[in-house]
Amino acid sequence: MSTPAQVMEQVETQPIHPPPTSFWRKYVFSIDHKVIARQFLWAGLLFLLVGGTLAMLIRWQWGFPYQKVPILGDVFLGANGGLIGPATYQKVFTMHGLIMIFFAVTPVLIGTFGNFLIPLMIGARDMAFPKLNMYSFWTFALSQALVVASFLVDLGTAGAGWTTYPPLATNVGTPGTGQTLVVAALFVTGVSSTMGAINYVTTVIRLRAPGMTWMRLPLTIWGLWLTAILNALFIPVLGSAALLLLLDRSFGTQFFIAGAAAVRGGGDPILYQHLFWIFGHPEVYIMILPAWGIVGDVLAFFARKPHHWYRGSVWAMVAVTVLSAMVYGHHMFMTGMSPLLGEAFMLFTLTISVPSMVVVLNWLFTIWKGSIRFTTPMLFALGTMFVFGVGGLTGLFLGDISMDLYLHDTMFVVGHFHFTMAAASFMGAMTGLYFWLPKIYGRKLDERLGKVHFWFSIVGFTVVFGGQLLVGWAGQQRRLFDPFQYTFIQGLRGLNQWTSIFAFVLFAGQFVFVWNFFKTVFGKAEAAGRNPWEVTTLEWTDTTSPPPFHNFDVIPVVVRGPHEFANPDVKRLLGRDWVGQAEKVPALEEAPAAAAKA
Amino acid sequence: MRRARPLLAAPLALAARQALAAPLPESGFGMPRDVSADGHLVDWLIHYTLVAATIIFVVVLAVMIWSFARHGRGHLAEYTHGSKASAGVLLGAIGFIAVAVDGNLFYRTLVDMNEVFWNFGALEKDPAAVRIEVNAHQWAWLARYPGPDGKFGTEDDIVTLDDIRVPVGVPVVIQLASTDVIHSLYLPNFRVKRDAVPGMVNWLTFKASEPGEYEIGCAQHCGPNHYKMRGVLTVLTPERYREWVETMSRDARRAYDPEDKEAHWAWDWRSY
Numbered sequence: 004m005s006t007p008a009q010v011m012e013q014v015e016t017q018p019i020h021p022p023p024t025s026f027w028r029k030y031v032f033s034i035d036h037k038v039i040a041r042q043f044l045w046a047g048l049l050f051l052l053v054g055g056t057l058a059m060l061i062r063w064q065w066g067f068p069y070q071k072v073p074i075l076g077d078v079f080l081g082a083n084g085g086l087i088g089p090a091t092y093q094k095v096f097t098m099h100g101l102i103m104i105f106f107a108v109t110p111v112l113i114g115t116f117g118n119f120l121i122p123l124m125i126g127a128r129d130m131a132f133p134k135l136n137m138y139s140f141w142t143f144a145l146s147q148a149l150v151v152a153s154f155l156v157d158l159g160t161a162g163a164g165w166t167t168y169p170p171l172a173t174n175v176g177t178p179g180t181g182q183t184l185v186v187a188a189l190f191v192t193g194v195s196s197t198m199g200a201i202n203y204v205t206t207v208i209r210l211r212a213p214g215m216t217w218m219r220l221p222l223t224i225w226g227l228w229l230t231a232i233l234n235a236l237f238i239p240v241l242g243s244a245a246l247l248l249l250l251d252r253s254f255g256t257q258f259f260i261a262g263a264a265a266v267r268g269g270g271d272p273i274l275y276q277h278l279f280w281i282f283g284h285p286e287v288y289i290m291i292l293p294a295w296g297i298v299g300d301v302l303a304f305f306a307r308k309p310h311h312w313y314r315g316s317v318w319a320m321v322a323v324t325v326l327s328a329m330v331y332g333h334h335m336f337m338t339g340m341s342p343l344l345g346e347a348f349m350l351f352t353l354t355i356s357v358p359s360m361v362v363v364l365n366w367l368f369t370i371w372k373g374s375i376r377f378t379t380p381m382l383f384a385l386g387t388m389f390v391f392g393v394g395g396l397t398g399l400f401l402g403d404i405s406m407d408l409y410l411h412d413t414m415f416v417v418g419h420f421h422f423t424m425a426a427a428s429f430m431g432a433m434t435g436l437y438f439w440l441p442k443i444y445g446r447k448l449d450e451r452l453g454k455v456h457f458w459f460s461i462v463g464f465t466v467v468f469g470g471q472l473l474v475g476w477a478g479q480q481r482r483l484f485d486p487f488q489y490t491f492i493q494g495l496r497g498l499n500q501w502t503s504i505f506a507f508v509l510f511a512g513q514f515v516f517v518w519n520f521f522k523t524v525f526g527k528a529e530a531a532g533r534n535p536w537e538v539t540t541l542e543w544t545d546t547t548s549p550p551p552f553h554n555f556d557v558i559p560v561v562v563r564g565p566h567e568f569a570n571p572d573v574k575r576l577l578g579r580d581w582v583g584q585a586e587k588v589p590a591l592e593e594a595p596a597a598a599a600k601a
Numbered sequence: 602m603r604r605a606r607p608l609l610a611a612p613l614a615l616a617a618r619q620a621l622a623a624p625l626p627e628s629g630f631g632m633p634r635d636v637s638a639d640g641h642l643v644d645w646l647i648h649y650t651l652v653a654a655t656i657i658f659v660v661v662l663a664v665m666i667w668s669f670a671r672h673g674r675g676h677l678a679e680y681t682h683g684s685k686a687s688a689g690v691l692l693g694a695i696g697f698i699a700v701a702v703d704g705n706l707f708y709r710t711l712v713d714m715n716e717v718f719w720n721f722g723a724l725e726k727d728p729a730a731v732r733i734e735v736n737a738h739q740w741a742w743l744a745r746y747p748g749p750d751g752k753f754g755t756e757d758d759i760v761t762l763d764d765i766r767v768p769v770g771v772p773v774v775i776q777l778a779s780t781d782v783i784h785s786l787y788l789p790n791f792r793v794k795r796d797a798v799p800g801m802v803n804w805l806t807f808k809a810s811e812p813g814e815y816e817i818g819c820a821q822h823c824g825p826n827h828y829k830m831r832g833v834l835t836v837l838t839p840e841r842y843r844e845w846v847e848t849m850s851r852d853a854r855r856a857y858d859p860e861d862k863e864a865h866w867a868w869d870w871r872s873y
Contacts, residue, residue: 088825089826089828090825092825093822093824093825093827168782168783168821168822170781170782171822171823171824175782176781176782176823177824260799262779262780262781263799265800269800270800271800272783272798272799272800273801306672306678307678308678308679308680309680309682309683310682311681311683311691312682312683312688312691337785337796338796338798338803339795339798339803342714342715342719345714346710346714349707349710350707353699353703353707356698357695357699360695360698361691361692361695364661364691364694364695367661367664368683368687368691370668371664371668372668372672372678372681373668373676373678373679374675374676374677375672375674376674377673392661396658397654399650399653399654399702400651403706404714405642405643405646405709405710405713405714406643406646406647406710409632409789409794410647411820412785412787412794413820477630477631478632478633478789480787480819481820481822484827484828486828489818490816491633491789494630495630498630564682566682568678569677569679569680570680571680
């Protein structure tokens with residue numbers, strides 16, 4: 004509970020500013036976290052489409068090798084007669100990975116939801132550093148511009164894989180401006196993420212509304228906050244790796260070059276991998292923690308039941324955050340690391356499955372005995388749970404050195420991380436979009452189209468990434484332009500082809516969302532109202548849809564946790580199954596005592 | 602006679618390639634046939650994990666589906682934030698999985714790694730072990746055998762391209778390096794792989810259990826022609842292997858050119 008003095012302090016530190024009036028300040032160089040969130044959303048969705056298109060090219064090559072690519076072939080591959088060649092192919096899968104991770108999922112999951120939800124869900128008028136927030140977006144836009152530019156230069160864009168391992172990623176293996184531009188884009192997007200992360204971390208610590216204690220934060224905020232901490236700590240490590248790689252590429256240094264191209268001893272290619280994965284493994288949690296948070300909240304909201312063992316989930320997420328940087332070595336089991344070090348990394352990797360299971364089983368216990376409403380966001384939340392389950396369980400195989408002797412760098416790895424980083428992150432993001440779009444744009448997405456989109460996505464992801472797991476199980480390596488060069492992969496032609504066909508269906512199904520999104524944002528759908536889902540958190544209970552520039556006319560005073568559903572006393576007193584986080588019900592405080600007496 | 606060999610070898614190689622192009626009986630959905638003495642250890646772990654993961658998955662899915670069917674809109678949600686008992690059930694289940702699955706995996710793997718897959722020190726001392734230096738480059742595998750003198754970098758060294766031959770039933774110890782970018786030597790039928798990193802010498806070991814021809818793959822993206830970095834690993838009977846080594850090193854000594862520095866890429870065998 005907060006004292007009146009605390010309330011006064013909030014009012015003084017967060018005064019109401021008048022909204023901007025000029026076009027540039029309002030829509031372009033805005034410092035309003037809600038506008039910046041929309042900017043990230045558009046930027047991210049646009050690149051999601053680009054990344055998805057590149058994925059279709061990869062699938063085409065595996066399903067129908069050496070055949071002319073329909074539609075896209077004439078437009079993008081005209082010089083090669085509409086065919087994908089080995090050099091083009093390596094650029095395609097490299098950019099698919101980089102775009103999806105850094106320029107599509109990150110801006111949607113972290114840029115959009117982090118910006119939009121953090122101030123609204125903790126009861127703040129804006130971010131702690133609104134201008135830094137604006138710089139963060141425009142730095143990100145610059146990095147996207149660099150990516151676009153890389154496609155247009157001689158020799159084309161980057162081709163050294165999303166991990167950008169040197170020496171392949173140096174001029175030894177990938178000459179040309181394209182690769183340099185992409186590494187520069189990584190550095191620049193890292194600067195953007197770091198700025199965003201500092202902002203998120205500070206905002207959650209400093210600007211929580213009175214009464215919003217740590218253990219009353221919605222799980223979404225926990226996910227985003229822990230993500231921001233990981234970003235602030237580890238994105239700079241990626242930045243240093245990218246910077247050294249840029250020096251190797253453009254200034255003739257040899258930090259990462261060894262072998263025939265090395266002069267006077269050269270450098271160490273493995274050093275890059277350490278730097279990359281110290282960032283890279285936290286990155287997979289960076290991409291899943293916000294989704295975990297969103298799913299945790301949405302499951303409770305639509306099971307109309309408090310989240311099971313909220314504290315357990317919070318501490319499990321904290322434990323995952325701490326452990327995430329201590330497991331990265333499992334990406335490098337085959338590089339010749341010391342067996343003792345490998346075994347230590349294996350131990351930590353297996354250990355991280357424990358807090359992850361706490362999170363997932365808490366979801367399960369939350370829906371158990373709930374009163375489930377199968378709305379579109381709920382379907383996507385349940386879908387996230389399903390695909391994350393598959394992804395997590397296949398991770399058991401890959402955290403183990405012995406099994407990695409066979410499975411490392413096969414399609415099994417690809418299937419595993421697509422279930423977690425692609426399917427679970429994407430469906431987590433969609434959960435958030437279907438759920439919060441009424442708040443972001445004031446209008447609800449069409450539920451029927453949303454459900455069609457859901458079924459395309461869940462079936463598509465499961466079959467396509469399941470197909471990847473199966474071919475990986477049979478030993479097919481990653482990143483093969485023509486896998487069927489190998490005799491032992493010959494028998495997988497049909498499986499690869501069917502996986503491709505389902506991938507096209509999955510991709511086509513996403514246009515249902517595109518249609519729904521445009522229809523809602525630009526169409527004449529009716530206003531959603533303040534709290535269309537009848538849920539408990541501040542952004543729904545204490546402000547309009549969309550919220551005004553200053554978010555809250557009066558900063559709410561929080562009195563309870565985020566998932567107060569199905570409380571029989573509330574039902575008796577208010578006639579509904581939910582009560583808002585900042586809703587004062589004096590009778591409720593006395594009710595438990597009365598109930599105890601009775 | 603020796604002149605005639607290439608003439609004979611070419612059509613034979615062509616025929617072999619044709620035969621290889623047809624799918625092997627074992628190729629298909631499952632793992633490639635295991636033809637190593639120790640690959641079954643990896644397979645055991647994979648199958649164990651598969652069974653464990655499937656059980657966990659099915660149980661969780663069953664509870665989810667039960668909830669969907671029984672705890673829908675018509676059902677009144679139970680008011681609970683979780684109790685000591687429910688958290689206890691949850692932690693108990695996780696504790697059981699952690700010990701029975703994670704713990705078992707960890708223990709079995711430690712034993713397997715230390716006794717077999719990464720036990721390079723002991724294998725190296727085995728006098729019967731076959732030692733090979735493999736030097737990867739874009740996009741081929743160069744393999745070097747020490748020849749009868751047992752020393753690398755001498756004129757009787759056998760050097761092959763995308764063609765590694767080993768005897769059956771004997772430990773093979775490979776030292777692995779790369780001249781340009783990172784590659785990864787991958788032997789699917791033997792359940793092993795290891796990165797070839799420029800500036801480093803890495804170790805790989807396996808023991809073949811069945812003569813025949815198997816594939817060598819590259820598992821690390823190494824440039825546009827990564828997909829073509831395919832070699833053949835031939836497992837021979839000990840007699841045929843001895844014959845092959847003798848013939849090849851006799852040829853090698855004859856073809857040795859002290860001026861050809863490019864061909865002298867051997868390194869001193871490193872002890873582990």
